Amino acid sequence: MTAHTTARLIAGLLAATAVPAAAETWDMPTPYGDSVFHTQNITQFAEDVAEATDGELEITVHSAGSLFAHPEIKDSVRRGLAPIGETLMSRLENEDPLFGIDSVPFLAASYDEAEALWAASRPAIEEKLSEQGLTLLFAVPWPGQSLYTQGPVDSVADMEGSAFRAYNTATERLATLMGAVPTQIETGDIPTAFATGRADAMITSPSTGVSSQAWDFVSTYTELQAWLPKNMVIVNTGAFEGLPEEVQTAVMEAAEAAETRGWEMSEAETEAQIAALTENGMEVMEPSETLSAELAEIGETMTAEWSEQAGEEGQAVIDAYRAE
Known part of the structure; x- marks a missing residue:
């Protein structure tokens, strides 16, 4: 058997026994x-x-x-x-x-x-x-977080004393800065909380508003897109x-x-x-100039508080974002 034939046999054996990845x-x-x-x-x-x-x-x-x-x-x-x-x-x-x-x-x-x-x-x-x-x-x-209330909100003063659904530290702080009273409520409990008076306002996405059938317990949706x-x-x-x-x-x-x-x-x-939301009878509104300005001020306060927690690294990101 020649060396060439032996090489061909070895190659054939290797090909026959090779397993694909x-x-x-x-x-x-x-x-x-x-x-x-x-x-x-x-x-x-x-x-x-x-x-x-x-x-x-x-x-x-x-x-x-x-x-x-x-x-x-x-x-x-x-x-x-x-x-x-x-x-x-x-x-x-x-x-x-x-x-x-x-x-x-x-x-x-x-x-x-x-x-x-x-x-x-x-x-x-x-x-x-x-x-x-x-x-x-x-x-x-996710879609931006917006405001659900029992009626139109023209300024932060209209939120004074309202029971505001919160679901984390940020929404608790937001409620407090708006003059509302935060109350911890999970997504699945939203309809019951409004029906029993534990809540009369919330900030959440339009998706959650639809899934919880918000039109059954509030009348007004103010488009804020407060955060995404x-x-x-x-x-x-x-x-x-x-x-x-x-x-x-x-x-x-x-x-x-x-x-x-x-x-x-x-x-x-x-x-x-x-x-x-509109099809189910809710009034969909843009925020008034007054409300927009007041919420922007609250946003500045919360951004400064976040930046303090996040330190120089966080502030650097904020600076880069605002430079855009």
């Missing part, structure tokens, strides 16, 4: 149900990744907290229990104030302002996540870097597309849900 499957926990636009966007992201990698990476989306509850998702990704997941960015504010920058009332009160704030804060957020072995893929905002909190999709850095380079590229390209698509979906959601 197995497709990798990632489980992805998300907090919200399949009807929520964030989940729909992530489902499309997963499909885009599978298509771009020819099935080399499959992402299985576990929605509505079915794999890990919302408070557990970030740590599950950090610890490698799930390689990828979605979480509300401001849920991490107790770790570092910087994660709460998108929930400072009236700092960024429109989609354009929210986009500028994200551009200014993203590098610092990515660095914070990187320190924990996490990589940011993309972030998408974001959900982040994060990945375990070790798991990500363990992917072949071309798969990493495909994931990042799909993430970029998901962020663009998600912001568009959020704006569409805002328009659709405000239309639903």
Whole structure:
């Protein structure tokens, strides 16, 4: 047998016994149900990744907290229990104030302002996540938070003494600065709280207004877009870097597309849900000049308080945002 023939036999044996690289499957926990636009966007992201990698990476989306509850998702990704997941960015504010920058009332009160704030804060957020072995893929905002009341509000004085639904420290502080009385109420308890008199005003998104059928207990929606909190999709850095380079590229390209698509979906959601409030008999109003000016002043107070907590790093982000 010649050396050439032997080489051909060896090559043939190697080809026959070679096993193609197995497709990798990632489980992805998300907090919200399949009807929520964030989940729909992530489902499309997963499909885009599978298509771009020819099935080399499959992402299985576990929605509505079915794999890990919302408070557990970030740590599950950090610890490698799930390689990828979605979480509300401001849920991490107790770790570092910087994660709460998108929930400072009236700092960024429109989609354009929210986009500028994200551009200014993203590098610092990515660095914070990187320190924990996490990589940011993309972030998408919820519709802006606006005011629901029993009647028109022309100035902050009209809120004096009202029972104001709060759901975190920022909304408690906002209520206090408006002269209202904050009362902690979870989303699922909103209708009962209003029906029993525990609350008569709230600030929340048009989506929550529709899902809670706000027209049953309040008459007026004042469009403020006081802040637009974001959900982040994060990945375990070790798991990500363990992917072949071309798969990493495909994931990042799909993430970029998901962020663009998600912001568009959020704006569409805002328009659709405000239309639903109108269709169900609510009066949809723009804030008066007086109310806008007073709320802007409250926003300056809360921004200064946040900046003090966040220190020089936080102030640097604020400065970069305002320079935009």
